[in-house]
Amino acid sequence: MQFGIFTVGDVTPDPTTGRTPTEAERIKAMVTIALKAEEVGLDVFATGEHHNPPFVPSSPTTMLGYIAARTQKLILSTATTLITTNDPVKLAEDYAMLQHLADGRVDLMMGRGNTGPVYPWFGQDIRQGIPLAIENYALLRKLWREDVVDWEGKFRTPLQGFTSTPRPLDGVPPFVWHGSIRSPEIAEQAAYYGDGFFANHIFWPKEHFQRLVGLYRQRFEHYGHGSADQAIVGLGGQVFMRKSSQDAVDEFRPYFDNAPVYGHGPSLEEFTADTPLTVGSPQEVIEKTLTFRDTFGDYQRQLFLVDHAGLPLKSVLEQLDFLGEIVPVLRRELDAKRPAHVPDAPTHASLLAASSGPSNSVEVAR
Amino acid sequence: MTSRAIAVVTAGLTQPSSTRLLGDQLAAAVRDILAGQTVDTEVVTIELREHAHDLTNHLLTGFPPAALRAVLETVTGADAVIAVTPTFSASYSGLFKMFFDVLDDKALAGKPVLIAATGGTERHSLVLEYALRPLFSYLQAIVVPTGVYAATSDFGASELHERIDRAAGELVALLGSQPATALDDPYDDLTPFEQLLSG
Numbered sequence: 001m002q003f004g005i006f007t008v009g010d011v012t013p014d015p016t017t018g019r020t021p022t023e024a025e026r027i028k029a030m031v032t033i034a035l036k037a038e039e040v041g042l043d044v045f046a047t048g049e050h051h052n053p054p055f056v057p058s059s060p061t062t063m064l065g066y067i068a069a070r071t072q073k074l075i076l077s078t079a080t081t082l083i084t085t086n087d088p089v090k091l092a093e094d095y096a097m098l099q100h101l102a103d104g105r106v107d108l109m110m111g112r113g114n115t116g117p118v119y120p121w122f123g124q125d126i127r128q129g130i131p132l133a134i135e136n137y138a139l140l141r142k143l144w145r146e147d148v149v150d151w152e153g154k155f156r157t158p159l160q161g162f163t164s165t166p167r168p169l170d171g172v173p174p175f176v177w178h179g180s181i182r183s184p185e186i187a188e189q190a191a192y193y194g195d196g197f198f199a200n201h202i203f204w205p206k207e208h209f210q211r212l213v214g215l216y217r218q219r220f221e222h223y224g225h226g227s228a229d230q231a232i233v234g235l236g237g238q239v240f241m242r243k244s245s246q247d248a249v250d251e252f253r254p255y256f257d258n259a260p261v262y263g264h265g266p267s268l269e270e271f272t273a274d275t276p277l278t279v280g281s282p283q284e285v286i287e288k289t290l291t292f293r294d295t296f297g298d299y300q301r302q303l304f305l306v307d308h309a310g311l312p313l314k315s316v317l318e319q320l321d322f323l324g325e326i327v328p329v330l331r332r333e334l335d336a337k338r339p340a341h342v343p344d345a346p347t348h349a350s351l352l353a354a355s356s357g358p359s360n361s362v363e364v365a366r
Numbered sequence: 367m368t369s370r371a372i373a374v375v376t377a378g379l380t381q382p383s384s385t386r387l388l389g390d391q392l393a394a395a396v397r398d399i400l401a402g403q404t405v406d407t408e409v410v411t412i413e414l415r416e417h418a419h420d421l422t423n424h425l426l427t428g429f430p431p432a433a434l435r436a437v438l439e440t441v442t443g444a445d446a447v448i449a450v451t452p453t454f455s456a457s458y459s460g461l462f463k464m465f466f467d468v469l470d471d472k473a474l475a476g477k478p479v480l481i482a483a484t485g486g487t488e489r490h491s492l493v494l495e496y497a498l499r500p501l502f503s504y505l506q507a508i509v510v511p512t513g514v515y516a517a518t519s520d521f522g523a524s525e526l527h528e529r530i531d532r533a534a535g536e537l538v539a540l541l542g543s544q545p546a547t548a549l550d551d552p553y554d555d556l557t558p559f560e561q562l563l564s565g
Contacts, residue, residue, distance in 0.1 A: 134562050154565060184556055192559035204429045211553060223559075265426030274431065 001334050002345050003327045004044025005037055005320070006079035006200075006236070006303040009057035012310035015258040020310075026056050027063070029313045033306075034067045036317050038074040040324025046077035046109065046303060051118050061094040068102035075347070076102055079200070079303065080111025080179045083140070084132040085122035087156060091136075092143035092164040099169040104348030109177040109198050109234075110137060112186075128155070130185050137176075137189065144173035172355055175346040177234055177301075180212065187212050191219030191231070196345065198234035199296070202305060203261060205274050206295050213296050232345055234301035235292050238277045240311075241322040245280040251315075252279045259309035282326045289330055298338045300345035302330070369406040370541060372396055373444035377414045377451040377462035378484070385484045386413065388516050389450040391527075392482060395534035396448070403538075410444070412437050414461050421464045430468065442473040442549060446480070446537055447507070449498070453485035457497040466501060472549055475506035478540035480533055482514040491515040510536045 007030055013020040021029065034045040045067065047057045057063060064076040076098070081091065091108075099106045112129050119126040135153045142149055143164040152158040168174070177196035180186035181204070190197040197216040201209040213233055220231035240255075242248035249268065256268045256279070271277055278288040293299065306319040344350070374393050378385030389411060397407040414421070420434035430438055441447060451462035481498040485491070494513035502509045512533040520526045 130562070131565060135565070138563060184553055185562060188556060188559050188562070203427065208429070215553060215556070262427045266423040266431065270423070270431060271427075274429070 001299075001331055001338070002043040002075070002301045003323070003330065004042045004046065004075070004077075004301070004303050005033065005306055005323070006044075006046040006048070006077075007033065007057075007305070007307050008048045009050060009055050010260060010308055011054040011056060012260060012308065014310040014312055015254045023056050029307070029316070030057070030063065031067060031070075032313060033316055033320065034074065035070055036320045038071045040320050041327060042074070042320070042323060044075045044077055044301065044303060046079035048079050049082050049113075050115070051121060052115060061098045064106070065098055065101050068098065068105065071105075073105070075105050075107060077107050077177075078109050079198075080109045080113070082113045082118070083110040083136050084112050084129055085118055085124050086136075088136040088140040089143065089156075089159070089162075089164060092140055093166075095174055096144065096164065096166050096168045099174055099348070100166055104169050104172070104352075106348070107175040107177065107346075109179045109196075111179040112183075124155070130183065131155075133186065134189060141173070141193070144168050169348065170352050172348060172351045174348075175351060177232075181209075182212075184212065184215055187216040188219055191216050191225075192223050194220065194223065194225035196232035196234055196300070198236075198301070198303075200236035202236040202238040202276050206276070210295060217297070226343075227341075229297055229339075230342055232301075232343070233296060233299035234303065234345075235296060235299055236276065237289060237292070237302060237304040238275075239285045239289075239304055239306065239319070239323075240279045241282050241285055241319060241326075243281065245284060248279050248281065255309040255311055263309075282322050285322075286326050286329055286333075289326075290333060293334060293337065298334070298342045300343070368404075369408055370400060370445045371408045371410070371443065372446050372448060373441045374409060374411040374448045374450070375414065375441065375462075375465060376411065377459045377465070379415055379452065379459075379461070381415075383452075384516070384518065384521065385450050385452050386411075387521070388482055388484055388514065389448055391530050392448045392450070392480060392514065392534060395530050396446075396480075396537055399534055399538045410440050412440065414465050417465070418461060421461070421468060424468045425464065434468075438469055438473070441469060444477070446478040446541055447474065448480045448482065448537070449502070450482040450484070451498070453483050453490040453493045456490065457493060458483070458501070463501075466505065469505075470549060471505060473505075474502065477507050478510060478537050479507040480510045480514070480537045482516070482533070484516050484518075486518055488515075488517040488519065491517070508540055510540065512536055 011026045037045050047060050049060050051058050060078050068076055112133050116126045132155055135155055147163055149159050149162045177198045178186050178190035179198040199209045199213050217228035217231045221228040240248055240252040253268055278285045307316040374389040376386045376389040393409045400407045417434050420431045424430045451458040479502050481494055483493050494515050499509055510533055514529050514533050516526055
């Protein structure tokens with residue numbers, strides 16, 4: 001079981017002081033948060049990719065490469081990489097490069113993004129969102145798996161005898177997750193390839209995501225990658241902790257009330273009841289997080305959102321200290337419940353071992 | 367004895383509300399006609415006032431709180447809808463529109479809808495034709511030809527009751543024999559990936 005954090009990279013005024021961090025402060029804060037994640041024993045740091053204010057992370061591999069140089073164990077990931085508007089050729093190169101620099105501590109989460117206007121900024125058409133996600137990802141896989149590529153599709157110029165460099169580290173492409181909050185097609189895509197499926201269920205009630213995850217599991221089995229309960233599932237989470245529950249609620253409420261996405265709408269209490277958001281003591285976060293397994297089955301990756309809505313860096317780092325305390329408990333509880341035949345999330349080491357082993361069962365040739 | 371489910375959506379704000387009263391009178395007229403055809407009528411009246419906060423929350427978060435979700439399901443599953451709004455600034459009220467903004471845009475497709483409105487003066491009566499009817503046409507509802515507008519001075523007048531009975535009769539005639547159908551489920555006709563890949 002992997003635990004980590006994912007960040008949107010929003011620059012949001014602190015509603016309690018009115019102060020807005022500069023872009024430089026926010027970018028450096030994201031790095032500090034990632035380094036702290038490793039220090040407290042988390043497994044994964046994932047950054048969003050955005051190309052419009054008030055977000056700063058437009059260049060994920062630049063940031064992840066810098067973090068790679070300053071960490072030893074942390075897996076560097078994305079949440080999400082825009083498979084629709086990035087050129088798959090550049091993605092193949094950038095993330096293979098990052099793999100080499102990070103000694104394989106890299107995976108990606110593909111997504112279509114939630115900002116319609118981004119499509120024309122990169123020469124694409126939002127009406128083609130799903131077809132772009134399908135074609136671009138198919139090409140990305142090919143570029144990582146075949147040394148010399150001849151290719152022709154609908155959305156970019158054809159390739160003749162093209163070799164993407166550097167080649168993936170040890171000939172093993174990064175593991176890929178697909179993130180979606182509403183599209184059955186993306187669950188189907190993840191299932192087809194035997195990739196991971198990440199349901200960022202933090203803003204909506206769980207029933208909606210149960211259907212998406214259920215579909216992914218069922219189709220994962222259909223495509224012969226294993227049984228439905230062996231499918232690779234990741235989930236979001238959103239927490240704010242203090243030693244006492246009341247202190248957590250009092251401190252977080254102004255951030256909640258003014259937050260992007262749900263601010264000025266439901267009360268903290270209503271939203272906590274309807275979604276995975278947990279504001280309270282570490283024990284309350286443990287209890288709520290353990291219910292995710294009851295809802296979605298045994299899963300492989302849990303990412304928490306802790307640094308949004310204008311929370312100051314100091315508070316975020318304190319949240320990471322709390323996560324450092326509760327993650328060993330969650331790890332122990334969830335590992336104990338997980339049957340032996342349910343795998344961990346693939347890593348570079350496990351994929352390398354599988355690819356050089358006799359059965360070669362992980363990478364189905366597609 | 368067969369049964370029909372009628373949802374009354376009323377956007378009246380005061381309590382008691384003349385908008386609610388008009389909705390009740392329309393529902394009673396429908397019930398009487400159906401009773402004459404030995405059809406039971408199950409009327410559920412939805413006071414949007416009770417869901418005003420949830421409607422705002424739904425707009426901001428993208429999902430309905432449980433109580434509102436139940437109401438949206440009631441309307442979606444009804445055999446017919448009676449929609450009643452006060453006239454505000456020459457149109458339906460904002461609260462009324464919010465409800466139909468968050469209702470699935472296919473929820474009323476093919477469903478008989480009786481439109482009605484209240485207002486302080488007779489001069490607003492065309493609000494039915496210029497505001498409500500286009501809204502429900504957009505939502506692909508089958509809008510009853512006779513809409514019912516009641517100014518304060520109309521209540522108690524026999525002409526209003528005749529109009530209510532005529533509109534109710536038209537709604538019942540549109541009910542036909544088929545029960546309400548469920549919405550299309552995007553999970554039902556999943557495209558297999560090979561087909562997605564081949565574009």
